[in-house]
Amino acid sequence: xxxxxxxxxxxxxxxxxxxxxxxxxxxxxxxxxxxxxxxxxxxxxxxxxxxxxxxxxxxxxxxxxxxxxxxxxxxxxxxxxxxxxxxxxxxxxxxxxxxxxxxxxxxxxxxxxxxxxxxxxxxxxxxxxxxxxxxxxxxxxxxxxxxxxxxxxxxxxxxxxxxxxxxxxxxxxxxxxxxxxxxxxxxxxxxxxxxxxxxxxxxxxxxxxxxxxxxxxxxxxxxxxxxxxxxxxxxxxxxxxxxxxxxxxxxxxxxxxxxxxxxxxxxxxxxxxxxxxxxxxxxxxxxxxxxxxxxxxxxxxxxxxxxxxxxxxxxxxxxxxxxxxxxxxxxxxxxxxxxxxxxxxxxxxxxxxxxxxxxxxxxxxxxxxxxxxxxx
Numbered sequence: 192x193x194x195x196x197x198x199x200x201x202x203x204x205x206x207x208x209x210x211x212x213x214x215x216x217x218x219x220x221x222x223x224x225x226x227x228x229x230x231x232x233x234x235x236x237x238x239x240x241x242x243x244x245x246x247x248x249x250x251x252x253x254x255x256x257x258x259x260x261x262x263x264x265x266x267x268x269x270x271x272x273x274x275x276x277x278x279x280x281x282x283x284x285x286x287x288x289x290x291x292x293x294x295x296x297x298x299x300x301x302x303x304x305x306x307x308x309x310x311x312x313x314x315x316x317x318x319x320x321x322x323x324x325x326x327x328x329x330x331x332x333x334x335x336x337x338x339x340x341x342x343x344x345x346x347x348x349x350x351x352x353x354x355x356x357x358x359x360x361x362x363x364x365x366x367x368x369x370x371x372x373x374x375x376x377x378x379x380x381x382x383x384x385x386x387x388x389x390x391x392x393x394x395x396x397x398x399x400x401x402x403x404x405x406x407x408x409x410x411x412x413x414x415x416x417x418x419x420x421x422x423x424x425x426x427x428x429x430x431x432x433x434x435x436x437x438x439x440x441x442x443x444x445x446x447x448x449x450x451x452x453x454x455x456x457x458x459x460x461x462x463x464x465x466x467x468x469x470x471x472x473x474x475x476x477x478x479x480x481x482x483x484x485x486x487x488x489x490x491x492x493x494x495x496x497x498x499x500x501x502x503x504x505x506x507x508x509x510x511x512x513x514x515x516x517x518x519x520x521x522x523x524x525x526x527x528x529x530x531x532x533x534x535x536x537x538x539x540x541x542x543x544x545x546x547x548x549x550x551x552x553x554x555x556x557x558x559x560x561x562x563x564x565x566x567x
Contacts, residue, residue, distance in 0.1 A: 246390070264408065283395065323368055362395050372386070373386070402438075417431050552566055
C-alpha cells in the first residue's frame with residue numbers, strides 16, 4: 192500500500208477536520224476474530240487500500256447523512272458507499288462486537304442494527320436491491336432531558352456495541368447495517384444526524400428464516416417521531432424510528448467489552464474463512480450500563496466461551512449533559528482565538544469552549560443548548 196504524493200498534503204491539512212467530534216467503526220469482532228472496517232480518514236488517500244469487510248464511503252470528515260437525504264442512496268451505508276471487498280464469517284446465534292474509534296457524549300441517540308440478504312456475494316451487490324430487517328433497536332434508557340441513551344451505553348463500553356445475529360437466520364451472505372442517530376440538533380427539521388456503517392457477513396448455521404425487509408431509502412422519513420425530536424424537553428418519551436424488530440429479536444442484548452484473540456484480513460469470495468479463535472475466554476458478564484428490555488432472559492447475548500475474551504466496565508455515574516471537548520487546529524499563543532473543528536460544538540447554553548470555527552465553516556445555532564460548526 193502507498194499514498195499518492197499529491198494527496199499527502201491534502202490529508203495532512205484536513206487532519207483537524209478528520210478527527211472532529213464524530214467517529215466511524217474501526218473494526219468488528221466475530222468468533223473471536225477481528226476484522227478491519229473501512230477507515231474513511233486514511234483509506235481514500237491510499238493508492239491501494241486493503242480489502243476489508245466494511246463498506247467504502249466518502250465521508251472523510253466523519254460527517255453524517257441528514258434527513259433531507261433519507262430518500263437517497265447515501266442513507267443506505269453512508270455517503271457514496273460501495274460494497275466492502277471481503278466478508279467476515281459469523282455463526283447465527285452468536286454476537287458481533289462493533290468498535291467505534293470514538294463517539295461524542297453530546298451526540299445522544301439510538302443505536303440500531305439491520306441485516307439484508309445479498310442473494311449472492313455481498314461484495315458485488317447493488318445496494319439499492321437490499322431489503323433491511325431490524326435485529327436490534329435501542330433508544331432512550333432513562334432520565335429527563337437530555338436523558339441517558341443507547342449511545343451513552345456504547346460510550347461506557349469503550350465505544351463498542353454488541354449485536355446478536357438471529358439464531359434462526361438462514362445461512363448465506365448478508366449486509367449488517369449498524370447505525371447511530373444523533374439527536375442533539377433534531378428538534379428542528381433536518382437536524383437529526385444519521386451515521387450508518389455497513390459490513391459484509393457470511394452467516395453459518397442451520398436456520399431457515401430470512402425475514403422480509405425494507406429498502407434502505409424507505410427506512411426513515413424526515414418527519415418521523417424518532418427523527419424530528421427535541422431531547423431537551425421533559426418528560427422524555429421516544430420511539431426508535433424505522434421498521435419494527437423481527438419476531439424473536441430483543442431490543443438490545445446485554446452490553447460488554449469484547450477483545451479479539453486474533454486478527455484476520457477479510458475473506459474474499461471463494462476463499463476459505465479463517466478458523467475461529469480457540470483461546471479459552473470467560474463468558475460475557477452484563478455491565479451495569481446494560482440497556483433494560485422487556486424481553487425474556489432467553490434473548491440474552493450468546494457469546495461462545497471459546498471465542499471472545501470479555502471484560503466488564505464499571506458503572507458510570509456521569510450525567511448525559513457532557514459536552515464535546517474543544518478541538519483546536521494548533522496550540523494557541525497568548526491572545527489568539529481558539530478555533531473549533533468542523534462539526535464540533537461552538538456554542539449553546541453553558542458552553543465555555545471555542546466559539547470560532549475552522550476556515551470554511553460557520554457556527555450554526557441548532558437550539559438554545561447546542562451550536563455546531565457546519566460547512567459554510
